[in-house]
Structures are given as structure tokens and as C-alpha cells.
Amino acid sequence: MADFKPLWALGLMSGTSMDGVDGAMVLTDGEQVFEFGETFFRPYSVSETAAISAAQGLWPEGDMAKLAAAQRVVETAHAEVIDRFSGVDVVGFHGQTLAHDPSNRRTHQLGNGADLARTTTRRVVWDFRTADVLAGGQGAPLAPFFHFACVRAIGATEPTACLNLGGVGNVTLVDPQKPAPEVAGALLAFDTGPANAPLNDLMMARFGTGYDRNGELAAKGQVDEAVLAEVLARDYFALKPPKSLDRNDYRDVLDKVALLDDADAAATLTALVAACVSASQACFETPPARWLVSGGGAKNPVMMRELANRLNGDVVPIEAVGLDGDMLEAQAFGFLAVRVLRGLPTSAPGTTGVAEPVCGGRISGL
Numbered sequence: 360m361a362d363f364k365p366l367w368a369l370g371l372m373s374g375t376s377m378d379g380v381d382g383a384m385v386l387t388d389g390e391q392v393f394e395f396g397e398t399f400f401r402p403y404s405v406s407e408t409a410a411i412s413a414a415q416g417l418w419p420e421g422d423m424a425k426l427a428a429a430q431r432v433v434e435t436a437h438a439e440v441i442d443r444f445s446g447v448d449v450v451g452f453h454g455q456t457l458a459h460d461p462s463n464r465r466t467h468q469l470g471n472g473a474d475l476a477r478t479t480t481r482r483v484v485w486d487f488r489t490a491d492v493l494a495g496g497q498g499a500p501l502a503p504f505f506h507f508a509c510v511r512a513i514g515a516t517e518p519t520a521c522l523n524l525g526g527v528g529n530v531t532l533v534d535p536q537k538p539a540p541e542v543a544g545a546l547l548a549f550d551t552g553p554a555n556a557p558l559n560d561l562m563m564a565r566f567g568t569g570y571d572r573n574g575e576l577a578a579k580g581q582v583d584e585a586v587l588a589e590v591l592a593r594d595y596f597a598l599k600p601p602k603s604l605d606r607n608d609y610r611d612v613l614d615k616v617a618l619l620d621d622a623d624a625a626a627t628l629t630a631l632v633a634a635c636v637s638a639s640q641a642c643f644e645t646p647p648a649r650w651l652v653s654g655g656g657a658k659n660p661v662m663m664r665e666l667a668n669r670l671n672g673d674v675v676p677i678e679a680v681g682l683d684g685d686m687l688e689a690q691a692f693g694f695l696a697v698r699v700l701r702g703l704p705t706s707a708p709g710t711t712g713v714a715e716p717v718c719g720g721r722i723s724g725l
Contacts, residue, residue: 366448370693375526381689382440389697451696452485476724484696496713497603503531503548505691507540520647524656528554541707541716549600552635553609558628574661577629580622601712633665651677653684
């Protein structure tokens with residue numbers, strides 16, 4: 360393949376937490392990361408979050424008024440983030456996931472990249488998941504190819520797990536000795552189970568706040584191990600990867616802590632995250648030497664302590680190796696955008712279960 364000049368890619372991410380839009384620049388040729396650039400976070404207002412929340416679970420043929428309102432919020436916010444950056448060669452636009460049903464080869468990320476390209480006069484790569492889902496893959500997670508580049512960039516030589524704890528937990532086991540992410544054995548990635556979504560929903564329902572700051576409430580409570588055992592008995596945890604979840608798949612977990620007091624409920628839902636990740640270890644042929652943790656869970660010291668107690672290997676926030684956990688997913692979609700421009704795979708059997716490596720994404724604009 361001819362030499363490809365590295366590009367400054369702006370990755371955008373609006374995750375299942377629905378707190379806002381992350382924007383992050385990365386200089387990459389889609390194989391290596393040469394430099395990380397400027398970042399910016401644009402929070403959603405209360406009314407904007409409400410509009411997106413109202414559309415959660417909807418497919419394109421769903422409530423048109425709710426979808427249109429949410430789409431206006433998503434595209435306006437993303438355009439505002441793009442306008443904050445200069446020197447952008449390509450934009451990677453993930454959109455806002457509303458529904459995900461890979462068993463029926465469907466996934467719905469709200470946001471039209473072609474409209475965004477016209478609005479911002481930028482080249483936009485978007486709709487990253489559909490091609491994988493249509494080819495029989497899970498369509499998630501998609502960050503593993505970027506994790507592979509990052510683990511190699513930090514000079515790791517042993518198997519390393521990148522654990523992201525957003526609304527749903529996902530893990531990527533990276534073998535940095537492999538030559539490329541699509542090579543067999545280079546990556547194993549899957550969703551571990553519920554992460555912050557049930558805990559955040561609990562805090563919103565009982566206190567009107569979005570999360571348990573610093574795990575302060577959970578630290579006062581006792582874990583109900585019976586609840587953990589009941590959740591871990593579900594079929595999902597016996598499945599071999601690849602496997603993926605929707606944010607709402609474990610919404611009923613809140614019912615299981617409904618009779619617990621506030622602190623015990625928070626402690627139980629916090630420990631549940633770590634228990635689910637611990638169960639994922641059964642899927643690894645080679646255990647990781649180190650767990651690099653990102654996402655909101657990495658900022659919760661109680662959750663990090665639960666992880667350290669329940670996992671094999673060292674558990675550290677991803678910042679300990681010089682990476683930015685807050686912007687990792689945004690950076691990933693900038694990286695993937697360049698891979699799409701080059702026609703390189705963005706998913707593989709070890710990451711989504713697709714039969715052969717797939718290059719997803721659509722390109723709009725200049």
C-alpha cells in the first residue's frame with residue numbers, strides 16, 4: 360500500500376450517559392497514532408438531555424416528533440463542537456445511539472453525517488456500525504482497533520485490557536505482539552455487562568442527580584451479594600464473545616435494589632459493575648497483566664477498589680500510561696475515520712464476531 364500522509368482527524372462522541380459531546384483531535388494514518396491534539400467537551404443542557412432521553416429505544420420508523428427533536432439537539436451540538444476546531448482534515452461522527460439489536464441486524468445511531476458535512480463544510484465519516492451489523496457482526500464495540508494502536512504506542516509487550524466503564528462496560532484484550540488489529544488473536548472485545556447506567560439511573564430517580572460523585576453514597580453502604588449473584592446467573596454471562604448490550608438491557612436491575620436503602624443500593628450497583636467485569640475473565644485464554652480503566656467508572660474510587668478486589672492483574676486508570684480516558688472514545692472515532700478513508704478494516708471476528716474483517720462507515724463532504 361502506498362504511503363499515506365497522516366491526517367488530523369477530529370473524533371466526536373456522544374455516549375450513553377447523554378451528558379454531552381466530546382471532541383478530540385488525533386494525528387494518525389489509521390494504523391499508528393503520532394500525536395494527540397486539542398480536546399473540547401460541550402455539555403448538553405437539561406432540556407437537551409431530556410430530548411435525547413425521550414428518543415431512547417426508538418428506531419427510524421418510531422415517533423417522528425421525538426426523533427426530530429433529538430436529532431436537532433444532536434446535530435446542532437456536534438456542529439458547535441466542530442466549529443471549535445481548526446486544521447481538521449476529516450471528522451469522525453459517531454452519532455447518538457438510540458437502539459441496538461444486532462440479532463436482527465439493526466442498529467440506530469441518530470444523526471445524519473451528510474447533513475453535518477453540509478452544515479460545517481467538512482468531510483465527515485459516519486454510520487460506523489451498520490456495515491458490521493449487516494454482515495452479521497455485533498456492531499460493537501468499535502474502539503478496539505484504536506485500543507490496539509494505543510497499547511502499542513505506550514510500548515506494552517504483555518497482554519493488556521482496556522476497560523471502558525460508561526453506561527455499559529466493555530473490555531478489549533490486546534496482544535501487542537500481533538502485527539495488526541485484524542490479525543487473529545490480536546484483539547478480543549465484548550461488552551462486560553451494565554456499568555454506570557443502573558447506578559446513574561438510581562441516583563436520578565432518588566436524588567435528581569446524574570451520578571454518585573466520587574462514590575460517596577456507595578462508600579456508606581453494604582453490598583447485597585445475592586443481587587449480584589442473581590444478575591450474574593443470566594444467560595448473557597455464559598455466552599462466549601463476541602457479545603454486546605444496549606444501555607437499557609439491564610434497566611430492570613433497579614427493581615432488584617428497590618427495597619434497599621440508598622447507600623446499600625448504590626454500593627450494590629457499584630459492586631455489580633466490578634462483578635460483571637470479573638465474570639468476563641472466564642472468556643480470556645491469556646489473562647491481562649494490566650487493566651487500563653477509562654470512562655466515568657474510573658473516576659469512582661469505590662468502583663476502582665471493587666475492580667482491584669475482584670480482578671486478576673493490576674488495575675489502573677488509563678491516565679497512568681499517559682492516555683486521556685475522558686476523550687478516548689472520541690479519539691477512537693477520529694482514528695477510525697482515517698481507517699475508513701483508507702479502506703482499512705474497522706472491525707474483525709475478534710471484536711464484533713463478524714465473519715471477516717469489515718470496513719464500516721460512510722463518507723460525506725469534500
